Amino acid sequence: MRVLLVKTSSLGDVIHALPALTDAARAIPGIRFDWVVEEGFAEVPGWHPAVDKVIPVAIRRWRKNIWQTIKSGEWRRFKQSLRANQYDLVIDAQGLVKSALLTRYVKAPVAGLDKQSAGEPLASRFYSRRLAVARGQHAVERVRQLFAVALGYDLPKGLGDYGLNVDKLIELPRKAPFVVFLHGTTWDTKHWPEAYWRELAVRLGPLGVSVKLPWGNAEEKARAERIARNLKHVVVLPRLNLAGVAKVLANASACVAVDTGLGHLAAALDVPTLSLFGPTNSALTGAYGRSQIHLASNFPCAPCLQRTCTYVPTAQDQQRFDLKREWPLCFTRLNPERVASRLSALLMTEE
Numbered sequence: 001m002r003v004l005l006v007k008t009s010s011l012g013d014v015i016h017a018l019p020a021l022t023d024a025a026r027a028i029p030g031i032r033f034d035w036v037v038e039e040g041f042a043e044v045p046g047w048h049p050a051v052d053k054v055i056p057v058a059i060r061r062w063r064k065n066i067w068q069t070i071k072s073g074e075w076r077r078f079k080q081s082l083r084a085n086q087y088d089l090v091i092d093a094q095g096l097v098k099s100a101l102l103t104r105y106v107k108a109p110v111a112g113l114d115k116q117s118a119g120e121p122l123a124s125r126f127y128s129r130r131l132a133v134a135r136g137q138h139a140v141e142r143v144r145q146l147f148a149v150a151l152g153y154d155l156p157k158g159l160g161d162y163g164l165n166v167d168k169l170i171e172l173p174r175k176a177p178f179v180v181f182l183h184g185t186t187w188d189t190k191h192w193p194e195a196y197w198r199e200l201a202v203r204l205g206p207l208g209v210s211v212k213l214p215w216g217n218a219e220e221k222a223r224a225e226r227i228a229r230n231l232k233h234v235v236v237l238p239r240l241n242l243a244g245v246a247k248v249l250a251n252a253s254a255c256v257a258v259d260t261g262l263g264h265l266a267a268a269l270d271v272p273t274l275s276l277f278g279p280t281n282s283a284l285t286g287a288y289g290r291s292q293i294h295l296a297s298n299f300p301c302a303p304c305l306q307r308t309c310t311y312v313p314t315a316q317d318q319q320r321f322d323l324k325r326e327w328p329l330c331f332t333r334l335n336p337e338r339v340a341s342r343l344s345a346l347l348m349t350e351e
Contacts, residue, residue: 001031007093009038011261015268016139017093019160020147025050027153043242048163055081079105091150093143095119100126111150140288162268169250178210182257184220187307189279190259195325197227199336201234214245254346263287272346278330279304299330
């Protein structure tokens with residue numbers, strides 16, 4: 001059986017689909033997948049043994065210049081890639097109109113979420129099989145359920161398995177222990193204050209634990225350099241692709257992460273991770289796996305699920321906190337002292 005999976009973005013969402021592939025491969029001997037994914041995340045699907053062909057799509061880039069995309073032949077070549085193989089089924093695990101539109105170019109039945117379950121209800125109109133998956137669950141479990149219903153097998157009990165061969169990434173013998181700070185994320189409100197990262201790095205120095213800081217753009221690099229300034233045990237890594245970051249993560253003793261795609265990658269690689277949640281809900285999109293600890297703010301308005309903070313500081317807030325260095329204020333409930341304490345305990349359990 002050959003299935004085309006459409007799950008284009010983001011990095012966390014792509015990683016969330018991996019356990020469903022593992023379930024399907026164990027339930028249906030010989031099943032193989034091709035995967036349509038945003039070009040920036042095209043490395044990830046190929047790490048799973050059930051995936052044969054990765055078909056990159058560039059919706060984010062194509063939107064900026066539709067005419068050039070058509071003129072260059074890039075759109076035509078993408079459609080040819082979709083039609084190069086015969087599929088028994090297409091599964092749109094994204095549940096958005098942009099992903100549902102891509103399924104129109106494949107001659108096969110299309111399964112996806114019904115209008116009550118999909119992120120965008122209109123997307124369900126493009127599916128020949130509309131399937132109900134309850135909301136209010138972790139994203140990984142929703143995708144696993146979608147696959148089980150679409151492919152007709154019983155959902156396995158217990159924690160999902162990402163199916164990645166981590167042993168290939170681990171360097172032996174193990175080098176000196178280190179922690180990775182995954183400080184970059186998309187929404188402004190999901191950023192743990194830079195001053196907190198710096199203080200946490202300082203606190204790790206006397207423990208004999210070095211810190212590594214990856215980055216993906218100029219802004220993240222500048223922040224990493226400020227966090228590391230004059231701290232000998234803190235290293236700013238060179239720019240790495242996803243495979244390079246994965247190798248660093250696989251060899252780490254632990255990670256500290258905000259709500260970011262690389263935090264989900266750490267979970268997929270079974271790296272003990274302390275994830276910090278302010279405006280987002282860890283129950284729905286927290287790092288999924290073993291040795292994953294979620295610290296969620298109990299600030300009155302958290303989780304607000306807002307990209308822009310609309311909280312109005314009180315007079316007491318203004319007296320207690322430095323509003324320039326400790327914003328958004330929901331993260332003041334997850335201060336460096338608290339995080340350092342939990343991280344130290346996590347490192348001791350992993351020794």
